[in-house]
Amino acid sequence: xxxxxxxxxxxxxxxxxxxxxxxxxxxxxxxxxxxxxxxxxxxxxxxxxxxxxxxxxxxxxxxxxxxxxxxxxxxxxxxxxxxxxxxxxxxxxxxxxxxxxxxxxxxxxxxxxxxxxxxxxxxxxxxxxxxxxxxxxxxxxxxxxxxxxxxxxxxxxxxxxxxxxxxxx
Amino acid sequence: xxxxxxxxxxxxxxxxxxxxxxxxxxxxxxxxxxxxxxxxxxxxxxxxxxxxxxxxxxxxxxxxxxxxxxxxxxxxxxxxxxxxxxxxxxxxxxxxxxxxxxxxxxxxxxxxxxxxxxxxxxxxxxxxxxxxxxxxxxxxxxxxxxxxxxxxxxxxxxxxxxxxxxxxxxxxxxxxxxxxxxxxxxxxxxxxxxxxxxxxxxxxxxxxxxxxxxxxxxxxxxxxxxxxxxxxxxxxxxxxxxxxxxxxxxxxxxxxxxxxxxxxxxxxxxxxxxxxxxxxxxxxxxxxxxxxxxxxxxxxxxxxxxxx
Numbered sequence: 001x002x003x004x005x006x007x008x009x010x011x012x013x014x015x016x017x018x019x020x021x022x023x024x025x026x027x028x029x030x031x032x033x034x035x036x037x038x039x040x041x042x043x044x045x046x047x048x049x050x051x052x053x054x055x056x057x058x059x060x061x062x063x064x065x066x067x068x069x070x071x072x073x074x075x076x077x078x079x080x081x082x083x084x085x086x087x088x089x090x091x092x093x094x095x096x097x098x099x100x101x102x103x104x105x106x107x108x109x110x111x112x113x114x115x116x117x118x119x120x121x122x123x124x125x126x127x128x129x130x131x132x133x134x135x136x137x138x139x140x141x142x143x144x145x146x147x148x149x150x151x152x153x154x155x156x157x158x159x160x161x162x163x164x165x166x167x168x169x
Numbered sequence: 170x171x172x173x174x175x176x177x178x179x180x181x182x183x184x185x186x187x188x189x190x191x192x193x194x195x196x197x198x199x200x201x202x203x204x205x206x207x208x209x210x211x212x213x214x215x216x217x218x219x220x221x222x223x224x225x226x227x228x229x230x231x232x233x234x235x236x237x238x239x240x241x242x243x244x245x246x247x248x249x250x251x252x253x254x255x256x257x258x259x260x261x262x263x264x265x266x267x268x269x270x271x272x273x274x275x276x277x278x279x280x281x282x283x284x285x286x287x288x289x290x291x292x293x294x295x296x297x298x299x300x301x302x303x304x305x306x307x308x309x310x311x312x313x314x315x316x317x318x319x320x321x322x323x324x325x326x327x328x329x330x331x332x333x334x335x336x337x338x339x340x341x342x343x344x345x346x347x348x349x350x351x352x353x354x355x356x357x358x359x360x361x362x363x364x365x366x367x368x369x370x371x372x373x374x375x376x377x378x379x380x381x382x383x384x385x386x387x388x389x390x391x392x393x394x395x396x397x398x399x400x401x402x403x404x405x406x407x408x409x410x411x412x413x414x415x416x417x418x419x420x421x422x423x424x425x426x427x428x429x430x431x432x433x434x435x436x437x438x439x440x441x442x443x444x445x446x447x448x449x450x451x452x453x454x455x456x457x458x459x460x461x462x463x464x465x466x467x468x469x470x471x472x473x474x475x476x477x
Contacts, residue, residue, distance in 0.1 A: 069201070069209035069470075078474045080170050080190060081197040117206035 004149055004157070005130065005164035013129055013146035014043070018050040020144050021096065021127065030122070031094045032061040036111050037082035039100030039159045041065075043129055047098060061088045065097075067110040084114075091119035100159045102128040102145075105138035130157055130164055172471050176288045176295040179304035180345040188350060192314050194467035195460070201238065202463055212241040215272045215473050220263070221298070222248040222278040227434050227458060228298050228307070232275050235465035241473075244271070259283065263291055273473065276300075281338075294472045302336050308433050309342035311464040313350065315457045316388055319429055323350040329382045330373075331357045332392035332414065332441050335364055335403075339433045340392060344371050357382040358414060361403040362394075379414050383424055390431040391416060391441050407440050417443040421451065429453055 005013065025031050028051075035044020041064040048062045068074070068081040097111055108126060115121065127144040132151050151157060154169025172187050180188070201209055217236050221229055229245075236243045244266075252262065263274065273294045276284050281301030288295045299305040317323055328347055334340045334356045347354050348371070355374040356363055368375050376382045383389060394410060404410050416430070430442070430452040438444050447454060 066197070069197075069211045074211050075214070075473055078171060078471055080194055084197065084200050113210070117204055117208070119205055 001168075002166050003163050004166045005147055007162040009147075010129070010162055010164065014047055014050050017127060017129075017144050017146055018047060018054060021047075021051065022054060025094070028055070028058060028060060030092065031096060032063070032088055032090060033096045033098060034063050034065050034086065034090075034111075034115070035098045036107060037064055037066040037068075040098045042159065043100050044098040047127070063087060065111055065114055067107060067114055070110040070113045072106060072110065086118055089119055090115060090121045092122045094123045094125065095121045096125050096127055098127045100128070100164075101130045101132060101157050102126070102140075102142050103132045103135055103157070105136050105140035108140045109138050129159075132157060171474070175472065175474075176284070176297075177306050177468055177472060178285050178288060178295065178297050180306045180309050180342045180349070181304065183306075183346075183349070185349050188310070188313070188346060191310055191464065191467050191471060192317065194471060195310075195314055195464045198238075198466040198470070199460065199463040201466075202459075208238050208240060210240045211470055212236070212239040212473050215239075216242045216244070216270060217273040217275060217469070218244050218246060218266050218271045219298075220246045220266075220274055220276040220278075222259075222276075222283070223299065225277055225298070227461070228277065228305075231458070231461040232296075232298060232307075232465050235462050235469060236275075238462065239466055239469060241273075241469070259287065260290055263287060267291055267293055273469065275469075296468060296472065299338055301338065302341075303338055304342045304345075305338040305433075306342050307461070307465050307468060308339050309346040310468070311457055311461040312339075312343055312390060312431060312433070313346050314460045314464050315431065315453055316352075316429070318456070318460065319453055320387060323347065323352045326352040326388060327355070327386045328352050329355050329357055329376075329386035329389045330392065331379065331382065331389055331416075333362045333394050334358055334367065334392070335362045336395040337392050339390075341371075343390060344373055348372055355382055355385060359404050359410070379416070380420065383416070383420070383428060386428055388429040388431060389416070390433075392433065393435060393437055394440060407437075411440050415439070415441055415443065416446050418445045418449070421446060421449075427451060431457060434458070 033048050035041035048060050051060055063086040066082040066084045125143040128142045129146040131145045131148045133148055135153055156167040158165055173184050219232055275296045275298050277298040278300050281303035283300050284295050284297040297306055330340050344354055355376050357376045432454045436442055436447055
């Protein structure tokens, strides 16, 4: 197990992502943030806190999304669901999806399916902390990337105690 | 985390962890039911047969809706309009249905143990939707979900089950469940409708006094008099039953606290519950029905493991 992003680097990454988001959406009009359970929801909270610090007084809607019921491998291994909490409408909004690691793209595909059961967003953008670019199985790319890492297909990249670690497969 | 069983035959053989898992999964399905699109694709490749050998409105609709909200394919069987009326045995009927590639069987039968029998002979997962006077596990689960939702938990909660305990599968499943989850249970009704050794067998308190029971409890789960299962006279008349064990507004108002009123339906209005109790703010009868869909979705979802 090796640390590939330390907690200091993670904080710096989050600040960079928050700046990029602020540049693309200067007034955050009709923008909502949704973190994917579980890692994405943890990072989403930190990212939104950073945005809130940069833009005090502004309301930044933030919710959590769980893809369990929408997984394409669901019946190979039934897993208990996590909490869904989308307390705002997504109809005609720009939704910023946040995840910790972008790997095969299957999670994002499922997250898009979930999102569309809540309404029809005007636009969806994807923000990830770690991109494992070479392992994509779907035509899905992120709009905002913290760090791109080169890994083996069988490796696992996980967020553990504010650090990203690589567990060799 | 997985269920410890591949069928839901009764609450009796579930663990406390199983029950908690079903209830917490149901919470997430309840959220699904509030969305604009009240449907998830989880069981898209599953076919479920609803095998009803006994009449049902709520339970059958509730299961069917739960299956559809999970994107499963469903077929419905009612004994009265099928070859069962021509003398086909239960096992033959089910094997014929299974040869059409059905994955799960939801079953109600007037014979206690019918789903247990089937589970020993067929490969499909079985959900008991009520068997004779034995168990009605999904009703107990939705009752528990509703109590938890309304009062915040089950541990230490005082629940009275009132009425025809003798013939009630709802009572039996509720007692198993509430005991496992640490609630306190008192059954209340006329002595002829309460099994003699229930205190020793199931670990509940027994009371023949309705007022005392209501004064004690936080939640009163009121049952229907099951005239269709009684082949002897167990009380003199419905009117007399109603006078001794019927709950009316006046009685509720005279208690020193506000209790929660539940009923699994169908209600015999004016017998066990008066309308101004059944339709009051204290009653969560319609929430029970709403929660039933979420709880049944959770059960079907958790049993639909392909590796079973």
